[in-house]
């Protein structure tokens with residue numbers, strides 16, 4: 351057998367699953383003894399009747415392993431898929447960060463990404479209306495850096511204590527176990543700082559065709575730091591080179607029914623076919639002095655920062671080129687956290703980031719076990735901390751290394767080049783603070799409605815019908831409060847949502863939801879049957895990626 355030898359760890363590098371068997375390997379029991387009959391079971395007499403024996407170790411182990419194969423799904427972002435690739439520095443950014451992996455233009459850092467939807471469970475359909483998660487794990491020479499971004503540039507909350515309520519309201523009713531639109535809208539009616547997020551969630555941007563055709567954003571402000579102690583704040587934008595493509599609500603719903611795994615299949619097939627989807631990476635650099643007097647709080651995750659004042663600066667690109675070898679080992683067991691940072695990249699005082707600092711490794715100890723960091727996909731190429739060593743399933747092999755610090759019997763210490771603390775100062779009186787809702791919270795939502803959506807033909811109509819289609823299932827008093835919320839964005843918007851929703855409730859709306867514009871993909875294939883699309887895909891002169899997006903009936907592991 352390949353894999354572990356001599357009882358020592360086979361430290362898999364690059365987060366890839368190791369131990370692929372080779373021809374001629376024999377199947378063994380857990381302790382490594384050869385199995386005589388893998389699919390047979392020991393029984394009394396040569397008969398089909400089941401008088402089985404506990405001494406049939408192969409059978410016992412097979413069943414016992416199977417009954418333990420599922421682990422808890424992620425609290426949020428349970429449905430996901432992954433891919434390997436790299437991050438490449440395309441433009442110099444070393445004036446604002448000392449991060450080693452960003453110092454040299456052209457340098458590539460190995461990367462793993464997990465893409466996800468947020469609210470649904472592990473088996474739910476993928477093309478549904480939702481935010482998409484983009485979790486990047488970069489293996490830099492100075493440790494693992496995780497970037498955990500979303501496909502919306504804003505978040506629904508700016509007070510960490512609201513995260514449980516927001517999460518509960520977007521999941522199932524605790525009594526009925528059913529999705530509950532009354533609960534959903536009632537939460538948002540009472541937490542209206544989420545309005546900007548809702549504008550994205552009910553636009554066609556929340557039904558991307560697949561992950562390759564979506565952008566993502568850090569949302570939270572982080573810090574680029576330098577070894578001299580200076581720093582700037584930074585927001586990251588990751589823009590797809592495949593072009594943004596969204597489904598309309600009707601297309602997304604249809605696809606969810608026809609192929610609930612559409613987005614996983616699209617990515618898997620693209621990578622198997624040798625495609626290399628890529629994204630350009632930009633920074634919005636924020637001078638701390640400018641941030642202090644800027645009208646928008648840069649630590650308010652419900653707001654974006656205008657490009658006029660904080661232009662995008664390109665510094666890298668992300669390229670994907672390989673499917674995982676083992677979906678469970680790499681995708682399901684991957685553990686990302688914003689606290690996986692490296693010198694040159696740091697957290698900020700953003701309250702959401704500070705709350706997140708606690709959440710991830712905590713849930714991963716529950717989901718994967720205390721030593722989840724030793725799993726190959728999560729394990730840094732180099733790490734050493736003898737103070738964290740015991741717990742279930744540890745295999746670090748630190749032996750006699752002292753487990754306290756400092757010790758007279760060891761010479762290990764800290765890296766002196768990072769000894770200089772950065773200059774951020776945190777001073778103030780302790781207060782119990784919950785951010786109040788103010789008129790300014792509706793400003794960016796208003797711009798999104800009046801300018802952004804208005805600039806794309808049919809998108810305002812789609813927005814109204816997307817909200818109405820969802821809101822119609824809420825109780826009357828909740829619907830009324832939601833009309834009032836959208837009226838604060840724009841009086842006409844509030845009225846249109848009310849008219850469209852109440853028509854659906856009364857059954858006077860057209861039976862099919864009005865889909866004002868079709869996506870580019872739907873237009874292209876409007877009159878084609880699936881079989882024609884697949885046939886066209888196979889024609890040698892076709893090199894349009896649009897055809898591949900519809901090739902979702904294929905599943906090829908070869």
Ligand code: HEM
Nearest residue numbers: 424427464483484485498499500510513568569705709713
């Ligand atoms: C207080 C706010 C938040 C809390 C408490 C929180 C908590 C969590 C938890 C518990 C998970 C599951 C982790 C796991 O099981 O491994 C998760 C996943 C995730 N979160 Fe958050 N989250 C918050 C806000 C955000 C924000 C603002 C973003 C992005 C800007 C984000 C991005 C993600 C992503 C991408 C994943 C999926 C990770 C994966 O694919 O494994 N989260 N979050």
